[in-house]
Amino acid sequence: MPWCKIGTKSDLSDGxxxxxxxxxxxxxxxxxxxxFFATHNICTHAFALLSDGYVExxxxxxxxxxxxxxxxxxxxxxxxxxxxxxxFTVRIEGDDLLVEI
Amino acid sequence: xxxxxxRSAVIVGxxxxxxxxxxxxxxxxxxxRILLLGDEPDPPYERPPLSKDVLAGSTSxxxxxxxxxxxxxxxxxxxxxxxxxxxxxxxxxxxxxxxxSAENFDILVLATGCRARTVDCPGTGLEGVxxxxxxxxARRLEHLLGSGGDVVLVGGGFIGLEVAASAVARxxxxxxxETQTQLxxxxxxxxxxxHLARRHRHRGVDIRLxxxxxxxxxxxxxxxAVRLADGSCLPADVAVxxxxxxxNVELAQAAGLSCDTAGVGGILxxxxxxxxxxxYAVGDCARFDDAWLGRPVRLESWExxxxxxxxxxxxxxxxxxxxxxxxxFWTDQYDLNLQLLGLKQPVERVLVxxxxxxxxxxxxGLSEGRIAMAALFNAGRERRPLKQLIELRAIVDPRAxxxxxxxxxxxxxxxxxxxxxx
Ligand SMILES: Cc1cc2nc3c(=O)[nH]c(=O)nc-3n(C[C@H](O)[C@H](O)[C@H](O)COP(=O)(O)OP(=O)(O)OC[C@H]3O[C@@H](n4cnc5c(N)ncnc54)[C@H](O)[C@@H]3O)c2cc1C
Numbered sequence: 001m002p003w004c005k006i007g008t009k010s011d012l013s014d015g016x017x018x019x020x021x022x023x024x025x026x027x028x029x030x031x032x033x034x035x036f037f038a039t040h041n042i043c044t045h046a047f048a049l050l051s052d053g054y055v056e057x058x059x060x061x062x063x064x065x066x067x068x069x070x071x072x073x074x075x076x077x078x079x080x081x082x083x084x085x086x087x088f089t090v091r092i093e094g095d096d097l098l099v100e101i
Numbered sequence: 102x103x104x105x106x107x108r109s110a111v112i113v114g115x116x117x118x119x120x121x122x123x124x125x126x127x128x129x130x131x132x133x134r135i136l137l138l139g140d141e142p143d144p145p146y147e148r149p150p151l152s153k154d155v156l157a158g159s160t161s162x163x164x165x166x167x168x169x170x171x172x173x174x175x176x177x178x179x180x181x182x183x184x185x186x187x188x189x190x191x192x193x194x195x196x197x198x199x200x201x202s203a204e205n206f207d208i209l210v211l212a213t214g215c216r217a218r219t220v221d222c223p224g225t226g227l228e229g230v231x232x233x234x235x236x237x238x239a240r241r242l243e244h245l246l247g248s249g250g251d252v253v254l255v256g257g258g259f260i261g262l263e264v265a266a267s268a269v270a271r272x273x274x275x276x277x278x279e280t281q282t283q284l285x286x287x288x289x290x291x292x293x294x295x296h297l298a299r300r301h302r303h304r305g306v307d308i309r310l311x312x313x314x315x316x317x318x319x320x321x322x323x324x325x326a327v328r329l330a331d332g333s334c335l336p337a338d339v340a341v342x343x344x345x346x347x348x349n350v351e352l353a354q355a356a357g358l359s360c361d362t363a364g365v366g367g368i369l370x371x372x373x374x375x376x377x378x379x380x381y382a383v384g385d386c387a388r389f390d391d392a393w394l395g396r397p398v399r400l401e402s403w404e405x406x407x408x409x410x411x412x413x414x415x416x417x418x419x420x421x422x423x424x425x426x427x428x429x430f431w432t433d434q435y436d437l438n439l440q441l442l443g444l445k446q447p448v449e450r451v452l453v454x455x456x457x458x459x460x461x462x463x464x465x466g467l468s469e470g471r472i473a474m475a476a477l478f479n480a481g482r483e484r485r486p487l488k489q490l491i492e493l494r495a496i497v498d499p500r501a502x503x504x505x506x507x508x509x510x511x512x513x514x515x516x517x518x519x520x521x522x523x
Pocket of ligand 1: 113114115116117118119138139140141147148149150151152184185186187212213214215233234235260349352383384385386400401402403404406429430431432433
């Protein structure tokens with residue numbers, strides 16, 4: 001399982017999310033109160049990119065149908081989503097953000 | 102009731118609202134029988150993809166199924182498809198299905214939805230003239246679009262415009278006919294409608310406003326042309342009639358339940374989705390007393406079919422909460438995801454936030470210093486803070502709203518803090 005660089009800490013300010021693709025896997029990367037997290041970028045309900053969504057209180061709301069996931073655990077919390085979204089561990093090295101795919 | 106044998110919750114109509122009611126009842130703790138009856142052959146599915154990805158050929162209606170077959174078994178939901186309920190006997194707490202089989206209920210939920218309105222003119226029976234409501238309609242239409250040709254949309258509403266976009270993607274020549282002087286007259290401001298019209302025209306769609314169909318003309322049973330009131334005639338291989346929905350209230354009406362007969366129709370409920378003792382109605386078929394709007398509305402939206410069942414289940418399980426909120430709707434056309442917050446209403450001014458040329462922007466209708474309605478063009482991220490601002494009925498500085506450098510999230514936070522009682 002290689003660790004891949006997905007960006008730097010300065011790419012994301014607090015409360016922001018961005019989309020990246022690593023080894024063909026679309027990821028959403030989040031900054032929640034200075035901590036970094038990553039989930040699969042595609043909502044488990046229908047095709048929508050979570051990186052276009054809205055971050056608040058450690059949750060991401062899908063931009064299309066209001067499905068809400070916990071960013072840390074990927075747990076589907078409300079809305080139409082039944083399946084949890086996959087999460088990925090983020091490691092910080094210096095200013096770099098790395099993800100294990 | 103309670104202490105006796107198992108109780109039965111019977112849900113009539115196995116669309117989105119029916120299926121979600123079954124799920125909400127189970128999730129919220131209903132331990133007894135749940136029977137879900139629907140007259141379509143398909144198990145419950147979501148309709149929004151039917152006019153979009155399904156017609157574009159990129160998915161099938163089966164992908165829109167709300168739950169897989171195991172789910173019904175795992176949750177002990179008895180689903181009966183191709184089962185039409187013919188009569189409700191409210192006093193006897195009984196429903197009768199086609200073929201005469203009867204079922205007793207302790208709780209009855211009506212989720213009968215809408216059917217497509219038709220146009221009253223000759224030729225609607227020709228092959229090639231159809232409306233789009235069900236998976237079956239979508240499969241048929243998808244097949245017809247596959248051969249390209251001339252497609253005429255009768256009605257410039259959401260379904261007509263989405264089908265237009267999908268037909269363009271399939272390489273068809275497309276005309277949209279609308280009797281009003283703007284598209285989506287009932288739902289959006291002229292500003293938003295003009296923007297959509299430009300997008301469609303840019304893709305080669307012929308949009309004709311103030312155009313009324315007087316006949317579908319054909320040969321050997323097949324559609325060939327659509328004739329307009331001004332005498333002109335358009336060649337057509339396919340005509341899709343999308344002129345709105347009619348709520349399926351006849352069953353409730355015949356049983357003596359209160360229905361709206363004067364206005365937009367619908368089975369009348371209070372703000373807990375309750376029609377009468379032990380009888381509830383949810384989704385497209387219901388005209389409910391909206392706790393946030395403070396008046397009755399009937400909504401035809403995915404969101405309402407999603408949320409009303411939650412409210413109904415709460416009321417059924419003895420923890421009623423007023424149902425209502427800022428109505429939300431979305432439509433996808435070409436590469437545009439348009440989301441709408443709030444119902445159409447007269448506004449004093451319209452603000453545009455962000456550059457429309459960028460492809461991602463908002464238009465905000467203001468009334469008495471508050472946001473009354475909002476249209477989000479490829480800007481779903483802004484839905485949450487905007488919805489909060491509308492919900493709070495916050496007075497907002499129009500300059501801050503129009504300034505893309507002032508985050509809406511901040512405005513919403515400020516409004517929430519101001520709105521808190523000391
Ligand atoms: C093509 C299309 C595209 C749409 N796109 C969007 C969109 O982009 N965004 C959005 O917000 N909304 C959209 N909608 C609206 C949304 O799909 C509806 O609001 C939603 O489906 C309503 O759910 P419902 O369960 O109330 O009604 P329905 O889904 O209509 O389900 C009602 C069911 O009850 C059945 N029934 C009726 N009478 C009986 C009876 N007597 N016995 C047994 N069964 C009965 C009906 O056949 C039907 O299967 C779209 C709708 C359509 C048709």
